[in-house]
Structures are given as structure tokens and as C-alpha cells.
Amino acid sequence: MATSDPTVKESPAVAETGVGTDTILQTRDLRKQFGGLTATDDVDFGIEEGELRCLIGPNGAGKSTFLKLLTGRLEPTAGTIYYDGEEITDLASHERVSRGISIKFQVPSIYPDLSVRENLRIPLQRVEQPSEFDRRTAEILDRFHLAETADETASNLSHGQQQRLEIAMAMTLEPKLMLLDEPVAGLSVEETREIAELLRTINDEDDVAFIVIEHDIDFVETIADRVTVLHQGAIFTEGTIDEVRDDPDVKRIYLGEEQ
Ligand SMILES: Nc1ncnc2c1ncn2[C@@H]1O[C@H](COP(=O)(O)OP(=O)(O)OP(=O)(O)O)[C@@H](O)[C@H]1O
Secondary structure, rough: OOOOOOOOEEEHHHHHHHHOOOEEEEEEEEEEEOOOOEEEEEEEEEEEOOOEEEEEOOOOOOOHHHHHHHHOOOOOOEEEEEEEOEEEEOOHHHHHHHHOEEEOOOOOOOOOOEHHHHHHHHHHHHOOOOOHHHHHHHHHHOOOHEEEEEOOEEEHHOOOHHHHHHHHHHHHOOEEEEEEEEEOOEEEEHHHHHHHHHHHHHHHHOEEEEEEOOOOOOHHHHHHOEEEEEEEEEEEEEEEEHHHHHHHHHHHHHHHHHH
């Protein structure tokens, strides 16, 4: 994609980087050291436009570190990140968000003292004219099943409703890629089912790609197109959930964690 922004480096030719035109995000030799510890070990990870990928792996495998490198929260020790045809390795988090990468960490980052409606107004102000606020708010409240709670203070919502509100806020910015760290941790079975349905709907209807870190394998099975397994900071294997779940080597690394 051509850009006039001098802070964004043009992606080298596809032939040079191997980044396909349908690839929304690609890392090359991405590395993060914490002193002597290699948390991300020269990772080449790619995801297509509109794909829903889950990242799994035992505790300490490097999932959160990898996601933080993609969001810009952590600076890599080495390597490159391409997004939507551009190199974004040196971009700040907020610049990545402006380009369509939405980031959601485990703890909902909503404004607890504001109402649901007021929370939605905050991202809407970045993208809509004031005359459109009421119409767009009503649309979003309806789509994300939040209409009944519109005037409720956000801190009074259930954990599942708060997660839904945060996803709704992210969607107002029309992202192309959403990065989610354990979106259903601590949710009830019913809330987990609702979030799974919501992510699949957004993925299908809005063609948003997802990278989701998740420990709940049943949830992963419900939502993922493909799964990447991380182990000791590196990609251990990739495949469908069935391929990965039945892989004896994957079972071995998870068992190793329990020893
Ligand atoms: N800020 C940090 N400073 C030093 N070491 C860190 C830091 N963050 C993570 N690590 C280490 O990097 C490795 C990978 O951690 P990370 O949190 O990315 O793994 P994870 O797969 O997300 O684990 P979990 O599933 O338990 O959340 C671990 O050994 C961890 O202790």
C-alpha cells in the first residue's frame, strides 16, 4: 500500500520479504530478550486478512510477550513486523491503533465511572461527526446487545458485559486486526459462549482478522480457523485445532509443564 507518511517504511517487494499480498500481518525473525532470557525466539509468524488465529502454548511459552511486541508495548531486540503492506516495527502503539490494529488485554480498559453510552462516545469522537453520535451509538448498542445497559455505569456491568463493551468500543474504529489476550478468562460458560459467538460474527461480517491468546481449548475449538503453538519463545507447530490437539509432541510440551 502506498503511503505519504514519512514515519512508515514502505514494505520491500513481496519477493524480497516473502510477505504475500493477502497477509495482514507478518513478523520476520522477531526476537525479544529479557537479559539472558529469550522470550521470543526469531519468530516468523504470518496471518491472512480475515483469518481468526489462536495462539496457544504452555505457561511461559512467550505468548503475551509476542502479543506485546505486535502492539508496540514492548520493543523487539531484533526483527521486523509488517502490517498491511507496511513495516510497523518502530511505530508507537497509538499509531498502530490508528492504522487499524485493535488491542485488548485481559483487564477490560473501559471507563468504570462512565455509563455504557458515554464509554462508546469516547472512540466515536475520533471517527464520527457529532451529528452522527446518537445514530451510531444506538446502532452499536443494538449490535452488541448492550441497549438495556446503555445508561448503566460501566463498573456495574458483569465481567462478560464489560468485555463486550470493550470489544464494541474497539469496533467503532473499524479495525482490520484485533489482538486479544485471554478474552474469556474468568467468564462463565454462558458468557464465554457469547464472546465466542461475537468474535465469530465480527470475523465473518466485518472481515476482521484476529490473533487470540487463549488457554481454554474448548473456546479455541469454537472460534479458531488455525492455531499456532508457541513453546520456549518459538513457533512449535501450526495447524487446525484437530491437528494440533492430536499431535503427540504438543501433548508432550503441555505435560512437561506439569512435571
Ligand atoms: N518484563 C519481563 N521481564 C523479564 N522476563 C519476562 C518479562 N515478561 C515476560 N518474561 C519472561 O518471558 C517468558 C515468556 O513470558 P510470557 O508472559 O510471554 O509467556 P506466556 O506464554 O504469555 O505465559 P502465560 O501463559 O503464563 O501467561 C517467561 O519466562 C517470563 O518469565
